[in-house]
Amino acid sequence: xxxxxxxxxxxxERDMPEKRPPNLRKEDFGEIYAEYATAxxxxxxxxxxxxxxxxxQSHCPLHNNIPDWLRMTAEGRLxxxxxxxxxxxxxxxxxxxxxxxxRLCEGNCVIEQSGHGTVTxxxxxxxxxxxxxxxxxxxxxxxxxxxTESVGIIGAGPGGLAAADMLRRQGVQVTVYDRYDRGxxxxxxxxxxxxxxxxxxxxxxxxxxxxxxxxVLNCDVGDDLxxxxxxGKHEAVLIATGVYKTRGLEAPGVxxxxxxxxxxxxTASNRKSFGDDVEEFDSGELNAAGKKVVVIxxxxxxxxxxxxxxxxxxxxxxxxxxxDEANMPGSMREVQNAKEEGVEFVWLSAPKGFTxxxxxxxxxxxxxxxxxxxxxxxxxxxxxxxxxxxxxxxxVQALGFEPEDIPTLWGVPELEVTRWGTIKAEFTTGQTxxxxxxxxxxxxxxxxxxxxxxxxxxxxxxxxxEYVNQGASVAAE
Ligand code: FAD
Ligand code: SF4
Ligand code: SF4
Numbered sequence: 516x517x518x519x520x521x522x523x524x525x526x527x528e529r530d531m532p533e534k535r536p537p538n539l540r541k542e543d544f545g546e547i548y549a550e551y552a553t554a555x556x557x558x559x560x561x562x563x564x565x566x567x568x569x570x571x572q573s574h575c576p577l578h579n580n581i582p583d584w585l586r587m588t589a590e591g592r593l594x595x596x597x598x599x600x601x602x603x604x605x606x607x608x609x610x611x612x613x614x615x616x617x618r619l620c621e622g623n624c625v626i627e628q629s630g631h632g633t634v635t636x637x638x639x640x641x642x643x644x645x646x647x648x649x650x651x652x653x654x655x656x657x658x659x660x661x662x663t664e665s666v667g668i669i670g671a672g673p674g675g676l677a678a679a680d681m682l683r684r685q686g687v688q689v690t691v692y693d694r695y696d697r698g699x700x701x702x703x704x705x706x707x708x709x710x711x712x713x714x715x716x717x718x719x720x721x722x723x724x725x726x727x728x729x730x731v732l733n734c735d736v737g738d739d740l741x742x743x744x745x746x747g748k749h750e751a752v753l754i755a756t757g758v759y760k761t762r763g764l765e766a767p768g769v770x771x772x773x774x775x776x777x778x779x780x781x782t783a784s785n786r787k788s789f790g791d792d793v794e795e796f797d798s799g800e801l802n803a804a805g806k807k808v809v810v811i812x813x814x815x816x817x818x819x820x821x822x823x824x825x826x827x828x829x830x831x832x833x834x835x836x837x838x839d840e841a842n843m844p845g846s847m848r849e850v851q852n853a854k855e856e857g858v859e860f861v862w863l864s865a866p867k868g869f870t871x872x873x874x875x876x877x878x879x880x881x882x883x884x885x886x887x888x889x890x891x892x893x894x895x896x897x898x899x900x901x902x903x904x905x906x907x908x909x910x911v912q913a914l915g916f917e918p919e920d921i922p923t924l925w926g927v928p929e930l931e932v933t934r935w936g937t938i939k940a941e942f943t944t945g946q947t948x949x950x951x952x953x954x955x956x957x958x959x960x961x962x963x964x965x966x967x968x969x970x971x972x973x974x975x976x977x978x979x980x981e982y983v984n985q986g987a988s989v990a991a992e
Contacts, residue, residue: 671693750986771874835861
């Protein structure tokens with residue numbers, strides 16, 4: 516009976532993989548959670564109650580077949596669990612590590628709602644695919660037949676790579692263009708190694724390259740190569756360029772040396788993890804060692820910056836946020852990790868300006884939460900006369916990202932964008948206003964999540980296949 520191994524949630528406690536103690540994990544950029552041992556993964560998977568209507572699955576953007584691969588794991592049928600898991604998710608080992616599970620699958624697990632701890636879905640998902648790689652179950656991409664049609668993908672982040680994978684499996688010729696020197700997008704240069712180690716991303720890059728996906732790196736489209744040239748080379752094009760324009764502060768002194776953008780700070784740190792020479796890091800400009808660091812913002816990017824600064828050996832690290840802890844947009848799990856590692860949170864505090872030509876301090880205004888706005892969220896209000904200066908010699912602005920002005924940068928005014936600057940694309944296909952041009956990921960949604968970029972990339976790949984199939988049948992007539 517399938518059920519015999521399952522429904523153990525009343526007898527077996529929720530148990531996450533071991534977390535390295537803060538004093539050790541602060542010393543390096545390695546991931547903080549260990550891998551489950553096989554028996555533990557089986558035990559934790561067996562806690563699932565095999566819901567008839569699995570809310571975990573409906574709240575997973577990829578609609579992963581969670582109850583089934585949990586059951587197979589509990590029964591020791593790990594290779595089958597892997598086959599099922601990878602059928603709906605291009606990068607399960609990455610999502611298992613960095614999805615905000617508390618807001619998605621695990622946050623909607625019914626056994627948590629009945630007072631037992633949630634099934635540790637993300638950790639089991641990671642375990643399944645890590646084990647599949649170790650055992651050689653992850654097969655190379657070898658299409659049955661090669662097709663003549665080609666697709667150009669601009670952007671090697673999770674959205675572009677998920678589409679590349681699906682299209683290549685169907686024998687389509689795929690070229691991915693990226694302005695960075697390595698693929699992976701924010702998986703490589705945004706998200707720090709303590710959440711996602713870099714060899715996990717590079718392992719997927721190697722798999723795609725081995726499967727025949729061509730990568731044209733160090734190629735800034737719109738600058739090194741025109742968008743029209745790419746359109747001219749391929750039957751269809753996918754734009755998956757993400758969002759990189761930093762939302763900046765407008766405050767006196769903001770131009771001082773020592774006030775930097777989160778993306779530059781994190782990219783430099785990630786490059787160092789690869790062993791690259793990084794001038795801005797080596798000069799100290801983007802290195803927190805020995806400094807009083809203030810990070811401004813309350814989202815996941817801010818959490819990645821504060822925890823990076825701790826690992827670089829900052830003297831003190833403070834996070835300034837204008838609302839309180841309960842109203843922080845960042846994942847609670849990450850806030851907790853940051854606190855454990857020694858980050859100090861300065862709630863209800865907003866920057867008013869900066870002192871020093873090379874930054875010496877942040878002029879802080881204290882806030883209180885006032886009446887809710889139209890969305891129901893309480894608005895921060897100033898407390899008059901409460902200003903003070905927070906000492907700082909490195910300030911990182913982590914206030915979010917917006918899209919670059921692609922139609923202007925690429926000289927394609929016909930490419931329609933929304934009033935937020937994101938590319939207008941059909942909901943399930945990614946079709947843009949231009950014939951044969953599709954879009955996926957953050958450039959359509961605005962700053963979002965890896966799992967949504969994967970979902971969009973997969974959806975767009977299906978629509979692109981249909982599009983090239985139509986072209987092929989017209990050509991054959
Ligand atoms: P990206 O990953 O941004 O990739 C876009 C690619 O396009 C890049 O490689 C870029 O170089 C390339 N590109 C852009 N313009 C051009 C051009 N003109 N020519 C050529 N190439 C170009 N999400 C989570 O789910 N969990 C997390 O823990 C998490 N942490 C995050 C931490 C940070 C610091 C940041 C910034 C984001 C985080 N996110 C997280 C969000 C997640 O990384 C993004 O939602 C996701 O990467 C979007 O994927 P994408 O493929 O749309 O774009
Ligand atoms: Fe949960 Fe993300 Fe995996 Fe879906 S992809 S099951 S949301 S961890
Ligand atoms: Fe299992 Fe929880 Fe999903 Fe129900 S909601 S199927 S208990 S993981």
